[in-house]
Amino acid sequence: MAYNHYILVCGGTGCESNKSDEIYRNLITEAEKQGVKDQVQIVKTGCFGFCEKGPIVKVLPEDSFYVEVKPEDAHTIIAEQIVKGREVQKLLYKKGEANKSKVAVEDIEFYQKQLRVVLRNCGVINPESIDEYIAREGYVALEKALFEMTPEQIIEELKISGLRGRGGAGFPTWLKWDIARKVPGDIKYMVCNADEGDPGAYMDRSTIEGDPHSIIEAMVIAGKVIGSHQGYVYIRAEYPLAIDRLRIAIEQAKEYGLLGKNILGSGFDFDIEIRLGAGAFVCGEETALIQSLEGKRGMPVPKPPFPAQSGLWGKPTVINNVETLANIPVILTKGGAWLGKIGTEKSKGTKVFALTGKVNNSGLVEVPMGTTLREIIFDIGGGIKNGKKFKGVQTGGPSGGILTEKDLDTPIDYESLTALGSMMGSGGMIVMDEDDCVVDVSRFYMEFCVDESCGKCSPCRIGTTQILNILEKIARGNGEMSDLDKLEEIGKAMTKASLCMLGGSAANPTLSTIRNFRDEYIEHIVDKKCRAGKCKHLVRFEIDPNKCIGCGLCARRCPVSCISGEKRQPHVIDASKCIKCGECYNVCKFGAVIKK
Amino acid sequence: MAKMTLEELRKLRDSKKNDLRKRDTEGKNIQVIVGMGTCGIAAGAKVTLDAFLKALDEKNLVDQVLVRQTGCMGLCHSEPTVEVLMPGMPTVIYGKVDAKAAKDIVEKHLIGRELLDNLILDRPAVDIINAK
Numbered sequence: 001m002a003y004n005h006y007i008l009v010c011g012g013t014g015c016e017s018n019k020s021d022e023i024y025r026n027l028i029t030e031a032e033k034q035g036v037k038d039q040v041q042i043v044k045t046g047c048f049g050f051c052e053k054g055p056i057v058k059v060l061p062e063d064s065f066y067v068e069v070k071p072e073d074a075h076t077i078i079a080e081q082i083v084k085g086r087e088v089q090k091l092l093y094k095k096g097e098a099n100k101s102k103v104a105v106e107d108i109e110f111y112q113k114q115l116r117v118v119l120r121n122c123g124v125i126n127p128e129s130i131d132e133y134i135a136r137e138g139y140v141a142l143e144k145a146l147f148e149m150t151p152e153q154i155i156e157e158l159k160i161s162g163l164r165g166r167g168g169a170g171f172p173t174w175l176k177w178d179i180a181r182k183v184p185g186d187i188k189y190m191v192c193n194a195d196e197g198d199p200g201a202y203m204d205r206s207t208i209e210g211d212p213h214s215i216i217e218a219m220v221i222a223g224k225v226i227g228s229h230q231g232y233v234y235i236r237a238e239y240p241l242a243i244d245r246l247r248i249a250i251e252q253a254k255e256y257g258l259l260g261k262n263i264l265g266s267g268f269d270f271d272i273e274i275r276l277g278a279g280a281f282v283c284g285e286e287t288a289l290i291q292s293l294e295g296k297r298g299m300p301v302p303k304p305p306f307p308a309q310s311g312l313w314g315k316p317t318v319i320n321n322v323e324t325l326a327n328i329p330v331i332l333t334k335g336g337a338w339l340g341k342i343g344t345e346k347s348k349g350t351k352v353f354a355l356t357g358k359v360n361n362s363g364l365v366e367v368p369m370g371t372t373l374r375e376i377i378f379d380i381g382g383g384i385k386n387g388k389k390f391k392g393v394q395t396g397g398p399s400g401g402i403l404t405e406k407d408l409d410t411p412i413d414y415e416s417l418t419a420l421g422s423m424m425g426s427g428g429m430i431v432m433d434e435d436d437c438v439v440d441v442s443r444f445y446m447e448f449c450v451d452e453s454c455g456k457c458s459p460c461r462i463g464t465t466q467i468l469n470i471l472e473k474i475a476r477g478n479g480e481m482s483d484l485d486k487l488e489e490i491g492k493a494m495t496k497a498s499l500c501m502l503g504g505s506a507a508n509p510t511l512s513t514i515r516n517f518r519d520e521y522i523e524h525i526v527d528k529k530c531r532a533g534k535c536k537h538l539v540r541f542e543i544d545p546n547k548c549i550g551c552g553l554c555a556r557r558c559p560v561s562c563i564s565g566e567k568r569q570p571h572v573i574d575a576s577k578c579i580k581c582g583e584c585y586n587v588c589k590f591g592a593v594i595k596k
Numbered sequence: 597m598a599k600m601t602l603e604e605l606r607k608l609r610d611s612k613k614n615d616l617r618k619r620d621t622e623g624k625n626i627q628v629i630v631g632m633g634t635c636g637i638a639a640g641a642k643v644t645l646d647a648f649l650k651a652l653d654e655k656n657l658v659d660q661v662l663v664r665q666t667g668c669m670g671l672c673h674s675e676p677t678v679e680v681l682m683p684g685m686p687t688v689i690y691g692k693v694d695a696k697a698a699k700d701i702v703e704k705h706l707i708g709r710e711l712l713d714n715l716i717l718d719r720p721a722v723d724i725i726n727a728k
Binding site: 003004006041060061062084085086125131132134135136137138139140143146147255256257258260262264265266 | 599600601602605606608609612613615616618619620630632633634637645646649662663664665666667
């Protein structure tokens with residue numbers, strides 16, 4: 001019996017943590033209970049990207065896009081749509097509150113400006129089924145690489161496509177492969193860098209979770225080109241779902257003969273092993289990653305020699321990021337020129353961003369290079385939460401910088417971001433509003449870098465700690481104007497002298513905030529004031545006696561009981577006991593509590 | 597499955613592609629809409645729906661035809677009712693469509709591009725409303 005309905009349930013980490021797995025199981029149970037299990041195929045897919053509204057469930061052929069689905073909705077979906085053929089109105093995605101009618105998936109603003117190349121299969125296929133991957137032109141590129149094209153031709157295609165490393169640095173992929181290919185030697189290695197460590201970034205995790213076979217296919221192709229027979233996927237142990245799906249995918253590929261000895265009868269051998277990392281940020285740096293793969297402590301070593309010349313166990317090694325690899329099958333299937341048409345002059349193709357922070361539609365976003373920040377944040381992201389004012393956006397995580405209002409219309413590519421003092425990085429994008437304090441944000445990232453610095457070279461080890469000390473001093477209200485110069489001096493020294501890019505870019509958030517928000521730093525130092533109210537030492541709460549009606553709500557809510565006053569009389573805050581939690585400020589209905 | 601050869605992989609891809617294309621809604625410009633209100637289901641619309649899916653599969657039309665369900669079309673006296681939308685052909689509603697008629701619609705209307713006069717019930721519901 002043929003299926004007349006298909007239900008796609010998002011199986012990305014975001015939705016799974018919101019019980020999408022329970023929704024999936026309930027749908028299966030309900031379909032069985034209501035006697036329609038032969039009519040509907042229920043599939044768990046990769047991330048749809050619209051994480052803000054998760055868990056997402058899509059029903060075909062009606063193309064019903066259901067958001068914020070709960071496990072108990074499974075009964076309704078089956079009973080209404082599958083049995084009776086009616087869409088479940090209350091779950092449909094609706095644009096704004098006023099518009100009560102259904103919005104077609106292609107009309108959802110979140111998807112309109114997106115172009116899904118890397119995420120082509122995410123939310124479409126079941127990532128645990130190799131058959132579905134194959135059905136969507138999967139392993140076509142591998143066929144070409146093994147039987148039709150020479151390694152030189154493949155490199156030429158990559159060159160035409162203009163693909164550059166998506167891990168952040170933007171090194172041309174064809175060149176990396178070509179160098180490794182030309183180095184003599186019969187043992188070479190192909191490594192996939194899936195050690196995604198930026199706070200707030202989850203592009204690589206979602207790609208592996210949603211489409212693991214694209215990575216496997218690309219690695220075999222790379223192996224064929226450079227002459228490697230062994231691949232490693234270095235992935236952090238904190239990504240259990242991605243690891244599971246990758247394991248299943250590798251097993252399936254082996255079973256089909258797409259991995260292992262004599263792939264598809266071509267005589268080419270290639271195998272992939274998964275190596276789990278312990279989650280150190282520095283291990284995303286390629287030389288540190290190699291050390292960790294070799295079983296040593298993950299610390300970078302000086303370059304050159306570059307890994308492509310002498311990498312893993314001293315052998316030529318190509319290390320590509322997940323997103324870079326996910327582009328490879330498309331380039332070979334559709335041709336390098338196809339990808340080369342997308343993007344800007346020097347940055348071709350698309351980029352996946354993990355859009356998070358104070359933005360309405362947080363989620364996984366893939367856009368052509370050259371899209372502006374305004375389009376990403378305001379069109380796709382739907383603007384700032386609660387109608388607040390946009391302050392800045394942190395791109396590239398702890399290695400990037402904060403971009404502000406004036407940068408919103410710059411087309412994003414590798415060069416433009418570097419010119420603005422940030423970097424592409426792996427693609428984290430954290431949006432901040434007027435309630436975020438730049439000193440506090442810099443402090444957060446520097447704290448992260450202090451934790452994650454491996455300690456091998458002194459510019460990074462000592463520099464990060466010193467910058468953090470100064471930032472904390474400013475946040476406590478003890479800063480001096482000379483501290484700003486010190487921060488810049490240390491930052492510049494670190495950028496120049498650090499051994500790897502962790503230290504080399506760790507000062508970026510601090511330096512870029514000083515550049516863009518110098519007045520806010522000065523306010524902290526001179527006026528001892530934090531306008532966002534984030535630096536607790538600089539905040540003072542007071543009650544306006546003219547506005548206070550003496551309802552006593554703040555006094556009851558105060559966790560340290562430092563508010564006193566007679567009933568119906570203005571209350572007072574005892575500043576010596578106040579812990580500046582802001583509870584009184586939040587609960588007062590009369591605006592009588594003032595934050596200074 | 598044992599290790600595959602190139603030919604086997606290609607064969608597998610072709611067969612699976614068909615399965616997956618059924619899910620897609622893009623690029624399908626022919627629509628067959630089956631009325632699945634209580635009346636329709638009671639009159640056997642489910643059997644009709646299955647017959648359509650089976651016939652489309654056999655004729656290799658899953659790539660082009662989207663089979664959808666809808667609620668009661670208000671023509672309860674002639675259930676099961678089926679609306680067929682196809683570029684270059686007038687949109688029509690067929691009445692009393694059983695499994696056999698479903699097969700005929702696929703063969704004559706969709707492939708042969710001719711209307712099945714004896715089954716035509718009315719113009720599409722939208723036109724009827726607009727005419728008034």
